[in-house]
Amino acid sequence: MARIVSLADGIAELVSDGDVVALEGFTHLIPFAAGHEIIRQGRRDLTLVRMTPDVIYDQLIGMGCASHLVFSWGGNPGVGSLHRFRDAVQNSWPTRLELEEHSHAGMANRYVAGASGLPFAVLRGYTGTDLPRHTPNIKAISCPFTGELLTAVPALRPDVTVVHAQRADRAGNVQLWGITGVQKEAVLAAHRSLVTVEEVVDRLEPVPGQVILPSWVVTAVAEVPGGSHPSYAQGYSVRDNDFYVGWDEISRDRDTFRQWMERHVLEVGELE
């Protein structure tokens, strides 16, 4: 059963140096506040996993928390590049970042395999691209019935998955809706999980399109209103598109970036 914890305690307990960590979210419900707490707690040598590493991963990478990135699309959606990510790959600043690169379809199926207790997943993917040349864990597999060649990718099993959701009840059952991405799979695939929520309520009223993560598959829940800003929580906030556009300028220069992080992340507590 999930315990209700503070964000600082949840990160301190569940995320350790060297861990494989997935902070998932597909544009919607990105756990920014949790990422900031990881930065404040000074975690190092993380293997960050995510389909769409965006601004929060740019921040984690730029602050030197990560040594590896497993991903399928690393950009600022609708804006352009992630400058800290590029600087790490192109110039190893502030530290070297090893990449393991996939397609969305491959990453999604890797989480599905992890959630399903299978060691691998099968898909039609990657064929003819240069990805298998640089990513060793993409292999061919043949259908035992038709002989057709398909692609296999290994299961993802993060040490810990962190997601943001709209609500939890006091027993720790979690409810999210809107674009729910790959969050259910990422939580079920992980050994441990932390969910930040907009609010803890007495009862989860059913909502169309909801995904429920039962308390018994979640390790801890932290109430962090606004915890996905500048991403959003459908029904609670809208995406702060201006922030994403503005990040392009902030993140372009190392010093500007550091100063911004000092002021907006390091010098503030949980309630940024």
Added chain:
Amino acid sequence: MARIVSLADGIAELVSDGDVVALEGFTHLIPFAAGHEIIRQGRRDLTLVRMTPDVIYDQLIGMGCASHLVFSWGGNPGVGSLHRFRDAVQNSWPTRLELEEHSHAGMANRYVAGASGLPFAVLRGYTGTDLPRHTPNIKAISCPFTGELLTAVPALRPDVTVVHAQRADRAGNVQLWGITGVQKEAVLAAHRSLVTVEEVVDRLEPVPGQVILPSWVVTAVAEVPGGSHPSYAQGYSVRDNDFYVGWDEISRDRDTFRQWMERHVLEVGELE
């Protein structure tokens, strides 16, 4: 885009002698009326596919519509055996019925593979049971990363899938909720599909737990209120458990069964 048709026209157009036909539904939303129309139209030599063949398959089998059954559990849930199914297997009455037998997990994954455009699915299943000895299309497959042995089953691709749902809009978009079983996968896996619905409405109001089948993946929709009786449509009716209990007696004897079918299926039109 799905066309709105009458049940009789839909069955006449979409279900032919010799077809592989899945009438899916997991206790809830079982397309009884469509099955009765198949019986009235005198289809023969069907390969019937379903995880849980129940009373409607007992009726189709007893009326001689089927030559093959692909399934994982053939009983009257909570009541006992299906006597017409047993009579066909044990005594070839009214005609010989060839079985292809799986587990639920295997059948569910076969539909998933069909819906996903893959030739097979991988699961942890069947191992150590006698099923692979009698069902040729269960094979071992090894993980290309760990070498672990798992089980592969081939995709199901019915010629036609028939399901019942609560609602469709006038454009043919279908909405179902409650226990939605494997119906989405069964429709997406099929070459053609027919959906009977409780009602056709102007607009599909969102409902918690809903599954939407967009019009562009459905071949035809027929409005058949009560079309799942004695099964049920959440929000419209409740399961007629007395009927299921009573079926045990009706179906035990060949003559009683035939008389019941004459009176309640053959001699009535669509509006049974």
Added chain:
Amino acid sequence: MSPGPGTEDRPEWTADEMMTVAASRQLRDGTACFVGIGLPSTAANLARATHAPNLVLIYESGCLGAKPDRLPLSIGDGILADTAESVVSVPEVFNYWLQPGRIDVGFLGAAQLDRLGNLNTTVIGGSYEDPKVRLPGAGGAPEIAASCREVVVVVRQTPRTFVDTVDFVTSVGYGRGPGDRERLGLRGGGPRLVITDLGVLEPDPDSLELTLTRLHPGATVAQARAATGWPLAVSDDLVTSDPPTDVELTALRALTATLGARA
């Protein structure tokens, strides 16, 4: 009056009631239980109504955390979806919930069972192609038996059911003996208990052979031996089950009175 099954004319409880109560007691509060229909469903709902209010019931129809206030007739009655914490698709319940080993206890019945807890719900007599009795088949059982952390079998004990060799292995217990589950790659623990109308059988720690470890009040070792199609081993530490309490019996009878009720 001392606890016991009463007189033959007026039992205080039936053997089926004792069996169901014994099964319900095995379910710890807060655990997750994969529930088949029939006796397993009755026992699981009895547990929820008595000592295990937070027992998580998983039905293969996709109902997770169902809290029915009456007994469903099928695993897909509306009351299950109405009261579930969430309803997921059937592929999801097997792939995301059962297969990875998230479920603590799988509750299964059987038409035949052998001394190593292998179960048959497929065919009896004749051959597979031409059976004497065609049963419903596998359903979810093979993977429940393979993947739940432990399995509890609830079944009436008769020589027709407790057989030396099952006619078809639908669900694997301990296969052919120690090491077989590991060899087959089955990750769940296998049948920990077989609860019958006469008592309880548990696997011998060494041989894994099902051994009588408990008798229900009023039942005898001789009865159990007569109801078993193999030479039944009896534990040196044979104990007697506590009889059903008034609370258990009242809750059970209230539940069974609602079986399949429509509203």
Added chain:
Amino acid sequence: MSPGPGTEDRPEWTADEMMTVAASRQLRDGTACFVGIGLPSTAANLARATHAPNLVLIYESGCLGAKPDRLPLSIGDGILADTAESVVSVPEVFNYWLQPGRIDVGFLGAAQLDRLGNLNTTVIGGSYEDPKVRLPGAGGAPEIAASCREVVVVVRQTPRTFVDTVDFVTSVGYGRGPGDRERLGLRGGGPRLVITDLGVLEPDPDSLELTLTRLHPGATVAQARAATGWPLAVSDDLVTSDPPTDVELTALRALTATLGARA
């Protein structure tokens, strides 16, 4: 006044507008289109606002049948979920919707493209391990390029973009030539059109090499050749695009004014 881009000082429309309009015209009403963000999203929404009101927009965030009344900045803006016919999980959108070949048209952009329509959105210059420019990477593109019934590429034509050899094959067009898609087991038809700010390229029926088949009003073959990093083939039947209509331009400008609007 005859159609054309106006004078250099006061074009009636920009080259980007012409490109977007040309792309939107390729979308037939009632078909399903897998939409990437940026120019593809603008073109698809323009089509929906003009000649194709029943175009089904599929976003990789899981929004099926989205009907945004303003342009989303990302593929996951709330307006997409709010207006979608249904929102499915990301694994589902790839496995149940894209992979089986249900989507008629995939709309893609690229940082580099070669004469056989292979696309690069991964790295430019240097090596993969030590690139000159690290781009966002694959996202959904490899499987969109593989599985949609046809692919339309929307990209500005420059010598840096239209290259002889892409530095990384992120998404396969026609591979190394005729027969290559079949050999690789790619079931979609591949790039049918490349729509640029200068005109339209289509694969030669025999060689599959991208060939200039259309020029936008005001653009010249010489411009197109200068903007292409390989010796550009020009169709014998070169035609000129119809200029944007007032209806198209009005709708496009109304749309772009809403880009990323929060309410």
